[in-house]
Amino acid sequence: MAHLKRWLTAMIAIPILIYIIGFGPRWLFLLLLLFASCISLHEFFGLTSPKLPRVPRAIAFVLCFFFLLVLSRGSIGQGFAVLSFSVLICLSFYLFSAPGLRKNVIEDTATVAMGFLYIGLPLSLLVLVDRTPRGNLWIFFLLTVIFLGDTGAFYCGRLLGKHKLYVSVSPGKTWEGAVGGLASSVLGGIFFSQAFGLHASVGRIAVVAGVLSIVGQVGDLAESMIKRNYGVKDSGNILPGHGGFLDRVDSLLFAIPVCYAFVIWLSR
Amino acid sequence: METLDLQKLPKHVAIIMDGNGRWAKQRGLNRIRGHEEGAESVRVIVRATREIGIPWLTLYAFSEENWRRPKYEVEALMVLLKRFLQSEVQEMLDNGIRFQAIGRLHKLSNDVQRTLRETAEKTASNRNMVLTLALSYGGRQEVADAVRKMVERVEAGEIRSSDISEALLSEHLYTANMPDPDLLIRTSGECRVSNFLLWQIAYAEIFMTPTYWPEFRKEEYVEALIEYQKRERRFGATGDQVALSREERDV
Numbered sequence: 001m002a003h004l005k006r007w008l009t010a011m012i013a014i015p016i017l018i019y020i021i022g023f024g025p026r027w028l029f030l031l032l033l034l035f036a037s038c039i040s041l042h043e044f045f046g047l048t049s050p051k052l053p054r055v056p057r058a059i060a061f062v063l064c065f066f067f068l069l070v071l072s073r074g075s076i077g078q079g080f081a082v083l084s085f086s087v088l089i090c091l092s093f094y095l096f097s098a099p100g101l102r103k104n105v106i107e108d109t110a111t112v113a114m115g116f117l118y119i120g121l122p123l124s125l126l127v128l129v130d131r132t133p134r135g136n137l138w139i140f141f142l143l144t145v146i147f148l149g150d151t152g153a154f155y156c157g158r159l160l161g162k163h164k165l166y167v168s169v170s171p172g173k174t175w176e177g178a179v180g181g182l183a184s185s186v187l188g189g190i191f192f193s194q195a196f197g198l199h200a201s202v203g204r205i206a207v208v209a210g211v212l213s214i215v216g217q218v219g220d221l222a223e224s225m226i227k228r229n230y231g232v233k234d235s236g237n238i239l240p241g242h243g244g245f246l247d248r249v250d251s252l253l254f255a256i257p258v259c260y261a262f263v264i265w266l267s268r
Numbered sequence: 269m270e271t272l273d274l275q276k277l278p279k280h281v282a283i284i285m286d287g288n289g290r291w292a293k294q295r296g297l298n299r300i301r302g303h304e305e306g307a308e309s310v311r312v313i314v315r316a317t318r319e320i321g322i323p324w325l326t327l328y329a330f331s332e333e334n335w336r337r338p339k340y341e342v343e344a345l346m347v348l349l350k351r352f353l354q355s356e357v358q359e360m361l362d363n364g365i366r367f368q369a370i371g372r373l374h375k376l377s378n379d380v381q382r383t384l385r386e387t388a389e390k391t392a393s394n395r396n397m398v399l400t401l402a403l404s405y406g407g408r409q410e411v412a413d414a415v416r417k418m419v420e421r422v423e424a425g426e427i428r429s430s431d432i433s434e435a436l437l438s439e440h441l442y443t444a445n446m447p448d449p450d451l452l453i454r455t456s457g458e459c460r461v462s463n464f465l466l467w468q469i470a471y472a473e474i475f476m477t478p479t480y481w482p483e484f485r486k487e488e489y490v491e492a493l494i495e496y497q498k499r500e501r502r503f504g505a506t507g508d509q510v511a512l513s514r515e516e517r518d519v
Contacts, residue, residue, distance in 0.1 A: 131344070
C-alpha cells in the first residue's frame, strides 16, 4: 500500500515539477524552491531541536526567502548581507528574550545557521543553475539522475541486497543497492542527455551522472546519520509513501552544488 | 496578398535584434531563456535570407555597451554565441554562406575569438551570402578606429590629409568590403539606431516593428521586405528624377 502511494505521489508531483521548472514563470520556480526549503527546514528543526523557539525558526524561513530573492535579482553580494544579518537578528532576539531562553543562544543560532547552510543554500543554488544556457534542462537532468539513483538503489537493494553498506548509520542500505543506484543514475543520465541533446560527449555525461549519484548517496547517508543521532526513522510525512520531504531531497542537497560546478565547466 | 518582388530585393539587410529580455520578462522567464529563443530567430532569419536570395545580412548581436549587462548574462550570451556557431557551421557550408564578425573582437574571450576565427576560415570560400555578426560593436567606436588608422597612414607618409574622403573613410571601417545596408530592421518597438552602423546607414530604409526579436520570424521578415519594396528610394534626388533614371535604365 505504501508502495502504491509512493508511485501515485510521484505521478502527481512529476508533471507539476516539469511545468514549473521547464515552462512556468520564474516567480513560481522561486516559490517552489522557497516551499521546498521551508518544508525541509521545518523537518530539520523538528529532528534536531524540537524546542527551537518560533522566532528563530521564522528567521530561518525569512532568510531563505530573502536569499532566494536577491540571488534571483542577480546579486550574490547582497546574499552575503542577508546571510550575516540573519544571524545577528537571531542573536538580538535572544538578547531581549526571557533569561531561561538565553541559555540556548549558541545552540539555537547555530541550528538556524546550519539549517540554512545545509538546506537553504544548496536549494538556492538552483537559481544560478537555472539562468545558465539550457539551465532548466540541467535541473531536469539532475533530478532524473538523483531520483533514478534513489529508485534504482531501493529496488536493487530489495531484490539483490546482501552485503550491508553502513550498518551503524543506515541498517537497511546494502552495497548491491548502492551499485544499482549508481548504474541507474549513469544509464538514466546518458539516456536523458541523448534524448534531449544536453551534451555531445557521452563519456563526460557518464562521469557527471556517476559523480552526482555518489555524492547524492553520501547526502542520503548524511541525513540518515542526523536522524539516527536523534532516533527518528522518517523526517516527516508530507509526501504519501515517501516518508518526509527531507528524506526525498537529502541526496539532492549534496548533489546541487556539484551539479552547478559541472554546468559551469561543461558549458565552457 | 502582396508578394515579394525578387528583382527588387535589398542587397544588404542589417538587423538590430532587440527585445529578448523583455520577451522573457513578459512570460516571467529569465533573460537567458529569451536569448535562447532569440538564437532560434537568428537561425530562421539567416535561412530565410539565404532562401530569398539576399546576399548580405548583418546582425547586431552584442554592442560595445552590452558589456555593462550582469556578468552571468554576458557569460551566457558568449556560450550561446559559441554554440550557435558550432551548430550552424555545417548549414553555412551546405548553403554557401560566408561568415564574418566585426567589432572590437579583441575584447571577447580567447575561446570565443577562436571559434569566430575558425568559423570564418571554414566558410571563407563560400559565395552565396555573407553573414556578418556585429560583436562588441559600436558605430562611433568604428568611425574613431577608422580615423585613427587614416591618421596613422598620414603620419607614416602613405597618404596626404587631402586624400581623406568619404570613400577613403569607408575603406577604413570594419565594413570596408561590404555594400551599405539598404534596409535596417529594428525589433521590439524602439525607435533608435543605438550606435549601429552609423556611417553606413546614411540612406538605409528603416523598418521598425513592435515584435520582440524571439517572435520575429520569416513571415514578418518578408513583410518588412515588401514594405521596403513599396518605398521610393531617392538618395536626395526628386521623385521625377528617380522615375526618369529608371526609364533610362530600362531603355
